[in-house]
Amino acid sequence: MELSTLSGLIMLIAVPVLLMVGVPISVSIGLGSTLAMVSILPFGNAMITASQRVFTGMNSFSLLAIPFFILAGIIMNNGGIARRLVNCAKVLSGRLPGSLAQSNVVANMLFGAISGSGVAAAAAVGGTMGPLQEKEGYGKAYSAAVNIASAPTGMLIPPSNTLIVYSTVAGGVSVAALFMAGYLPGILWGLGVMVIAGIFAKKLGYQSAEKPTFKAALSVFIDAFPSLLLIVIVIGGILGGVFTATEGSAISVVYSLGLSFIYRSIKVRDLPNIFLEAAKMTAIVIFMIGVSSIMSWVMAFTQIPNLIASMLLGLTNNPIIILLIMNIVLLVVGTFMDPTPAVLIFTPIFLPIVTQFGMHPVHFGIMLVFNLCIGTITPPVGPILFTGCRIANLKIEEVIKQLIPYFIVTAVVLLIVTYIPSLSLTIPKLLKLI
Structure with a gap:
């Protein structure tokens, strides 16, 4: 057996085995990849190379945006911004069937457009809207399902930490182009959830809210305007070339913190806990990126991406079938x-394949992230699913049946996004980002 084949097998066997015995995924990837590297190089050289790869993987200016956006999201979650966005969403969607549920979807989209975190949106918006919906007679499982199904839109609508990671791995793909490409798919996802929520609201007899007076609506918009302005400042600044995505993330922290102090929702004594929470979340993500760089080195050495590409292209050279297979693989992977x-793992495997038949890397990035967003609301891992159920104080079994129609509509939207490139590429092209 060739050395490269042996090392590839070691990694492919070690990582799943470590995961099955309960080792955290980042540690499993790091240990499995290092074991494979030891089979290729002398032990001392392997340790040095692995250390260098970890450092190289984390040594990226664009990755600095991640801790800042994480921190900004936590500040917004605690700083009264979520409540104002919820009030704004209630005005925007109050006349639709199941108005409070519709407001939940719009609020998740707005919160995601500011924080970039689906989990934060599910917690902040769900925690605010859940009691309101229960008070109005909405079923808890129905409300939780709407909240969970719409929370991932924030991972597509910019800013998005996942798209920043993809940009780093793909190499040479503009973060600004990816951000703009995520708008229409993210909004389409949200609209799909709103349609299903409206259908079930009519069946269950959940009424629309009374139309607010112009004065009341204006008051809500004025109150929410400083929060909404953050979207314009950050995204507008990035597009206008005033600052980079990383600098924009730092500005979002300063702005959201200042706003929270003005609202008197955060005090100076709260900051240590906020910084600690952000540091913990950042450490998990950045460490994952670092150890995945070892795996990328092993995959390049063993030519695993080329092998998978040959297998796929050996089955068919039809781009439609290849993309369908990729979607199925990514949907399965996203569940665990x-x-x-x-x-980090699948970009270097699949990106070279799709570029062979002319798929734009920005379009592929949106397709990839869309798939993995669906995984955040599906068992057994689904972080947004668990967060939404915990906020609603419900068991997963009570919510999962309600989620099935939303899984179907998001799968349909995924296929539309996959096979209609213009949904992802029109805005970046209009802005001359690609």
Whole structure:
């Protein structure tokens, strides 16, 4: 057996085995990849190379945006911004069937457009909307399902930490182009959830809210305007070339913190816990990126991506079938793997294949992240699923049946996004980002 084949087998066997015995995924990837590297190089050289790969994987200016956006999301979650966005969403969607549920979807989209975190949106918006919906007679499982199904839109609508990770791995793909490409797919996902929520609201007899007076609506918009302005400042600044995505993430922290102090929702004594929470979340993501760089080195040495490409192209050279197979693989992977490691692992495998038949890397990035976003609301791992159920104080079994129609509509939207490139590429092209 060739040395490269042996090392590839070691990695492919070691990582799943470590995961099955309960080792955290980042440690499993790091240990499995290092074991494979030891089979290729002398022990001392392997340790040095592995250390260098970890450092190289994390040594990226664009990755600095991740801790700042994470911190900004936590500040917004605690700083009264979520409540104002919820009030704004209630005005925007209050006349639709099941108005509070519709407001939940719009609020998740708005919160995601500011924080970039689906889990944060599910917690902040779900925690605010859940009691309101229960008070109005909405079923808890129905409300939780709507909240969970719409929360991942924030991972597509910019800013998005997952798209930043993809940009780093793909190499040479503009973060700004990816951000703009995520708007229409993210909005389409949200609209799909709103349609299903409206259909079930009519069946269950959940009424629309009374139309607010112009004065009341104006008051809500004025109150929410400083929060909404953050979207314009960050995304507008990035597009206008005023600052980079990383600098924009730092500005979002300063702005959201200042706003929270003005709202008097956060005090100076709260900051240590907020910084600690952000540091913990950042450490998990950045460490994952670092150890995945070892795996990328092993895959390059063993030519695993080329082998998989040959297998796929050997089955068919029809791009439609290849993309369908990729979607199925990514949907399955997303059910048990977080988006960040999945992006790190599958981008170098699938991206060279799709570029062979002319798929734009920006379009592929949106397709990839869309798939993995669905995984965040499906068992057994689904972080948004678990967060939404915990916020609603429900068991997963009570919610999962309600989620099935939303799984179907998001799968349909995924196929539309996959096979209609213009949904992802029109805005970046209009802005001359690609």
